[in-house]
Amino acid sequence: MGGISSCCVPRQGYADDNESGRAASTPRKRGRHGRTLSATFNLSLVDEASRSLSLVNVNTANEEELMTLPGINRSIAKSIIEYRNHIGGFRCAEDIALVSGVGAEKLTSIRSDIYVVPPATDHSCRDNLAATSEHISESSTDDGLVICVNTSNIFSLLRVKGIGMTLAKNIVTYRDTHGKFHSLDELLKVKGIGPGNLEVIRPYLSLRDTAQNGKASGIHHSNGSVTRTSSCDNYSNNAKRAISASMEELLQILGPLAKVPTRPKVNFVSLKHKNRNVFRLASWNLKKFTLEKANNPGVREAVCMTILENGFGIVCVQELADVDALKVICDELNSPTLPNGKKWGGRRGEWAYEVSKPTGRMFQGTEYHGFLYDKSQKISLQSSCVIAKAPNKKRLFSRMPFVGIFSIDGGFDCLIVSVHLKAAGLKGEDQQRTEKEAQTLNDILEAVKDTFTSERDIIFLGDFNLSPDSSAFDGFRSDGYVPCIPPTTFTNISNNNPQGSMNYDNIWVSRQTQRVSTGVSGVVRDGLSNAWIPNGWSWGGTVSDHCPVFTQLYSKMDLDKEEINVADVRFLLGGTDGV
Structure with a gap:
């Protein structure tokens, strides 16, 4: 088809992570990428x-x-x-x-x-x-x-x-x-x-x-x-340690802010459906997720508890604004320090993460994608890469998609494409550009199918900034793809509009992946705010203006006859086959 050629480098342990330039669960020491934004949520x-x-x-x-x-x-x-x-x-x-x-x-x-x-x-x-x-x-x-x-x-x-x-x-x-x-x-x-x-x-x-x-x-x-x-936003490490060590004593004196945030009552999620193993795949735009925002205890607790309470196995994250921000969440999941995390009685998991190379610019900073996954559910990330622009070719995405190849429970494997399409603008001035980016996803789909001829579990998810009933997705629909979140279900949230009004986040699954779906999908709307998150001049803000969306799939049911071969594969947008 000639629009995209592919080539991804397989993961071979942590040594490769250091050479690839991506941040992973055991990243090498590095400096900051991009500019830390001014959303001061610590x-x-x-x-x-x-x-x-x-x-x-x-x-x-x-x-x-x-x-x-x-x-x-x-x-x-x-x-x-x-x-x-x-x-x-x-x-x-x-x-x-x-x-x-x-x-x-x-x-x-x-x-x-x-x-x-x-x-x-x-x-x-x-x-x-x-x-x-x-x-x-x-x-x-x-x-x-x-x-x-x-x-x-x-x-x-x-x-x-x-x-x-x-x-x-x-x-x-x-x-x-x-x-x-x-x-x-x-x-x-x-x-x-x-x-x-x-x-x-x-x-x-x-x-x-x-x-x-x-x-x-x-x-x-x-x-x-x-x-x-010194820097306007710099505290010494000793001061930070002192704050952390005395947090409990300080909170006893701080009045309303000292109260441990309440969590919604939930039933523990079973990783069984009709007596068969399942896992939950989620997508979440965390909105300008800087390292400073990640270190806010209210943000950290709301993100981690939402993941645990809903039994997510893979979480694809958009709008990371700092290469180290996702590590903060991963560390909190593995070694909880906050009250609700410490007393959580359900499955905790064993978490790992992967952060992409820069995918584009946002708000005068650099944007990254990330994958967070639970190794205790026998989920492994075999390979990942950012879809790159071919030399001397026009850039067709504001933020380039991030591709991950996962193996789950030794049975099901799939290829996940995490996207964050350009926003249409407050007055829809960039609507045509957003629709063009959505249509270009079909080129990626065709390239993946050409590269992995035996693999049909190809999933597109993320922040599309378009309703799933948009004509821009006609190509997806003609190929048998369906959105897990229907157009009438909203995925945005705010303190002023807790029920939302837009459907921008979704998970598109192929005809074959629909056959391994349990039929359970949804939008998580409860528990996304926290008393420790600023909300204008007051408190009780939300983690993001996006809700996490998820779908549930059988983990040992793979209809493909062969495993994905990830050797020497990468994706070039606008290139030619065989590159």
Whole structure:
């Protein structure tokens, strides 16, 4: 057929992974690929920073620290300290309203910027928190933590001692309205910042990130002083370890965010159907899945628990924004550290992963595909490769598909093509390009059939950005393919629209694969949010705007007469046969 030629390199243990340039379950040490995006979802840092570095403990704060709060001048700060000494310490934040000059109205304006550790708090818990706070405070000082006011979001600004939620919001709002700050003195125009608290926070702020190669450098302020700086988004490893070690103690004090997120009630998934072994194949677009997002405990727990609760055996992931992000999920599945994962009583599995080479660009960063699979279900990945553009040929996909050849339970083998087609745009301006990419999938199908003449279990899945009833899939349908998720079932999700409104994610199976299907397929919609995931200005956000979709197949029923031969096979889009 002449459009694509194929050639894939087989996996021969972990040694080949190091040479191939792909990340796998035991990847070689490497640097970052692409740019880490600004979706700051690291709750372990936000929680700690909010309490230890940003919010003011009114039972220990001095006058200068209290004066960083909106509307608190030196006179009121003195009154707070005098009243605190008189009553032996505040029992709750609301007690501050009784201080002369504060009252209910002023308490409301500073409530989100303060917290109270009651004098009667258990000593061991309090000591641990104090030790962690001191450790992190010292680490920040040693690392020369400096935040860029022109690029940092609210959660990054919260890491500055003296900036609470109210000031962080005001800074970002002012910047969005008036543009970037040209001097730090311009912060005086921000509501809630006066000369006193500006001097407190000035050493930790800069107008630009001047860190080079991760090393500290100097930045000159308008007053002529020099402050040592490091990357705007860098915490020392010691600080991270301190946060992790004291997470349980910190969560006891953090109020609503400290509650262990609830999971939907589920029945354990049996890997049997009509007394025969089965496995579940899933696809999930995790939306700009950076390493930072993966390290958010809410994201990590929601992803891992969704996989375990639904009995997935293979999960094909789209929109990986960091080559190391999938390893975080794999590690959490194998060695759970979060509450719900630790107490999970169902099958845990033995997980491995594979991350593709770069497949394209997204949001000014690099995008990857990934495969996550459970070796305890006797699932193995024999080979994988990104479909490449032939030399001197036009690129026909915004993100090139990722191909994996799997063997399941020693019986069923299949070839899986993970895709992420171009989005049609908010107003459908790129609809024709999306449909063109969908039609090009037929060329890939024909090339696979030409290469593996005896293999007909060829599965296309992922984020198609098109409804399955689109005419762009007529070629698939004429070849006997059917979508596992019908057009009337939606696959997107958000806090504002939990039931969804679009069908973009799907699994297309061939006529032969339909014969090994159990007839069980679906969209997972429950359990995709978590109290530890940011949602705008609040919490309880969703992992992604895509739901995972899955189908269930018999694992020992293979209608092909021969096994897939993966020797020396790769795919070139736009090439000629025999390359």
